[in-house]
Amino acid sequence: MGLTLRIALIVVTVIYLFFILRAIKHKKVQLSFSVFWILTGLVLVIALAIPNLVENISHLLGFELTVNMIFCVAIFICFYLIFNLNIILSKENKKNILLVQEISLLKKRVEDLEEKQKEKK
Numbered sequence: 001m002g003l004t005l006r007i008a009l010i011v012v013t014v015i016y017l018f019f020i021l022r023a024i025k026h027k028k029v030q031l032s033f034s035v036f037w038i039l040t041g042l043v044l045v046i047a048l049a050i051p052n053l054v055e056n057i058s059h060l061l062g063f064e065l066t067v068n069m070i071f072c073v074a075i076f077i078c079f080y081l082i083f084n085l086n087i088i089l090s091k092e093n094k095k096n097i098l099l100v101q102e103i104s105l106l107k108k109r110v111e112d113l114e115e116k117q118k119e120k121k
Contacts, residue, residue, distance in 0.1 A: 001051075006048050006049075006051075009044075009048050010045055010048050010049065013041055013044045013045050013048065014041075014045070016041050017038065017041040017042070017045075020034055020037050020038055020041065021038075036081075040077075054066055054069070054070070057069070058070075
């Protein structure tokens with residue numbers, strides 16, 4: 001990879017990190033969710049700054065081609081993200097069920113109170 005391309009990719013990654021930090025500052029993203037994206041950006045900067053780092057790690061782990069390792073890591077990261085989103089979705093679904101149950105109980109209570117008021121009149 002040429003030096004110009006390496007520098008351009010580092011600049012783009014730093015801009016990416018800036019946008020993540022800006023989103024955190026404006027509370028558009030929770031800090032716990034953005035830690036992953038910040039770490040990803042930092043790993044990209046390190047991989048771009050140190051020549052042949054990814055290739056050396058790839059060969060050390062036994063991959064024939066560097067791109068195979070990159071795809072393997074990307075697939076595992078996608079699985080991790082999907083699993084975490086599934087956990088979050090399950091938690092929110094449970095919260096929604098509880099909310100609907102509470103609203104139903106409150107609605108029933110209001111209806112009972114309205115009936116008692118009508119009976120008094």
